[in-house]
Amino acid sequence: MIAGGCKSKNGGADEVNDAAVSISKNDYGDIGDVLKVPARKVSADESEKVLKAIGLWDESKALKWDDRSGGDGTYTFKNISSTDEAGQTFKAKHLTLAGLHMDEGRPLADLVEMGGLKLTGKDTSLSIDNLGLTEIALSKNIAALSEIDDLLDLDVLDINDDTQSEGPTSFVMSGVKGRSDEAEFSIANVGWGQDPKTSHLRFAAKDLTIKTTGKSAATIKLASANVKGLEAVKDAASVTGNNGFLELLAQGQGFGDVEVNGLEVTSDAVMLNLPNLSQSVTTKGHIMHGNFEMPSLTVSIQDNDDLPAEARQGLAMLKSLGFDELVFSSKGQTETNQKTDHTMVKAISLDLKDGFDLNYKGQFSGFGAMKRLGAEPTLGDIETAQANIKIHDFGLSLEDKSIVDRGFKLAGEMTGQKPDALRRQAKGVLALGSLAAFTQDDGAIYAEFTKALGDFIEDGGTLNIALNPDTPLSLSDFDDLSRGKKPDLNRLGFSASTTK
Numbered sequence: 001m002i003a004g005g006c007k008s009k010n011g012g013a014d015e016v017n018d019a020a021v022s023i024s025k026n027d028y029g030d031i032g033d034v035l036k037v038p039a040r041k042v043s044a045d046e047s048e049k050v051l052k053a054i055g056l057w058d059e060s061k062a063l064k065w066d067d068r069s070g071g072d073g074t075y076t077f078k079n080i081s082s083t084d085e086a087g088q089t090f091k092a093k094h095l096t097l098a099g100l101h102m103d104e105g106r107p108l109a110d111l112v113e114m115g116g117l118k119l120t121g122k123d124t125s126l127s128i129d130n131l132g133l134t135e136i137a138l139s140k141n142i143a144a145l146s147e148i149d150d151l152l153d154l155d156v157l158d159i160n161d162d163t164q165s166e167g168p169t170s171f172v173m174s175g176v177k178g179r180s181d182e183a184e185f186s187i188a189n190v191g192w193g194q195d196p197k198t199s200h201l202r203f204a205a206k207d208l209t210i211k212t213t214g215k216s217a218a219t220i221k222l223a224s225a226n227v228k229g230l231e232a233v234k235d236a237a238s239v240t241g242n243n244g245f246l247e248l249l250a251q252g253q254g255f256g257d258v259e260v261n262g263l264e265v266t267s268d269a270v271m272l273n274l275p276n277l278s279q280s281v282t283t284k285g286h287i288m289h290g291n292f293e294m295p296s297l298t299v300s301i302q303d304n305d306d307l308p309a310e311a312r313q314g315l316a317m318l319k320s321l322g323f324d325e326l327v328f329s330s331k332g333q334t335e336t337n338q339k340t341d342h343t344m345v346k347a348i349s350l351d352l353k354d355g356f357d358l359n360y361k362g363q364f365s366g367f368g369a370m371k372r373l374g375a376e377p378t379l380g381d382i383e384t385a386q387a388n389i390k391i392h393d394f395g396l397s398l399e400d401k402s403i404v405d406r407g408f409k410l411a412g413e414m415t416g417q418k419p420d421a422l423r424r425q426a427k428g429v430l431a432l433g434s435l436a437a438f439t440q441d442d443g444a445i446y447a448e449f450t451k452a453l454g455d456f457i458e459d460g461g462t463l464n465i466a467l468n469p470d471t472p473l474s475l476s477d478f479d480d481l482s483r484g485k486k487p488d489l490n491r492l493g494f495s496a497s498t499t500k
Helices: 018-023 029-035 044-053 142-146 148-152 244-250 309-320 367-371 379-388 403-415 419-437 443-459 475-482
Strands: 003-005 067-071 074-083 089-098 101-103 106-120 125-138 170-179 183-194 200-212 218-231 257-267 270-284 287-301 326-337 342-352 356-365 390-400 462-467 494-499
Touching: 029 125, 029 170, 029 183, 029 200, 044 101, 044 106, 287 309, 309 403, 367 379, 379 475, 403 419, 419 443, 443 462, 443 494
Parallel strands: none
Antiparallel strands: 003 125, 067 074, 074 089, 089 106, 101 106, 106 125, 125 170, 170 183, 183 200, 200 218, 218 257, 257 270, 270 287, 287 326, 326 342, 342 356, 356 390, 390 462, 462 494
């Protein structure tokens, strides 16, 4: 079934369609709630017109079923199957269509759900225990259900109709297993859509495994992922393109809660392990508090005979730096006044174990303009939004936890010189630059920065950089840098130092 999301002009009653509720109780996990749709009363004539339009009124040589039951716009087919000219087959234990209706000549359904779905081709197969979609346009050629190749490319996530380019409002499936000559995958359940209780957008996935074969074989595993509380655009009907929900997400207003657990990527070249990543957002009045935490992200390069040249070079650099693996961690706290569009970054850190601690904080305003850009902004729109973003103050600190020594050790191996000699050369170059800077109008800024950086290179410690302008800086104030013009650095309120 080729399907594309749409919004009908005809609204339904406030209560939930009984058929829709009963067929959405399959094991989708809590994401199954996004399949609930309002009730819709449909005449027998209109239902017949839709079924005839999509080829489900009478059986054909290519499309058959054991039984069809229902009425008033909701129909269930048992043991439905089709075969295309290439011999690819589609089978489903049941297919239920709810809220069938016509809108400007297009056949539409408020809800489509299939159970016991199997698609097979020459070198491909896909089985899905349960599949549900809401607010979709139906193809006039139902036999297209057997087009397995597109489904295995995961284009099922942006199912399209010939005349309707928007994706379904909600999409949920469970018990998914697929195979081709290049890959195999399985998913316990996955889905996205709009939460009927809050009208916020949601995404969830559980127990996902993807294995690719061949020269670049890899395995990706994900225990779970959840995104909640994303606000949809106010005018959803204005969203166009072939990914209805994804564009709603791109144009979303506000932030949501995010949690990722048990992400592992393994290949012949790289191993990545992310046990947990979380973001939570709480709002009190017009103040929004955000918290982010990533306790650890481990990346390592595997040494083997089939390692690509680029990966082998990366492994050599890693060993020269003295790392067997890179272990990162990050966390942050923000506070946003949605009334004044003012954001305070209380603290955000990125740490490399036995390498460095990077921290920054600051106060900004005008990010709301960027958030309202939408999915396809023009260059003019972007420039206008950037001009509205202001930097009120900013502070950055970089604490050395052996990364300086490791860096000069690597540079020494690459150049054939001793690390201490390279360190002295670097500090000498900075000292000369500092002296030369005093001949310029803003030379004191260059001198302050080069001295701080020189002290950091020589003795380590913590390099501190701050901006405290008398009046807020706009991002557009930095356009001179990209255009090769000399910016007015005295406006920055710049300061730099190194502390032990």
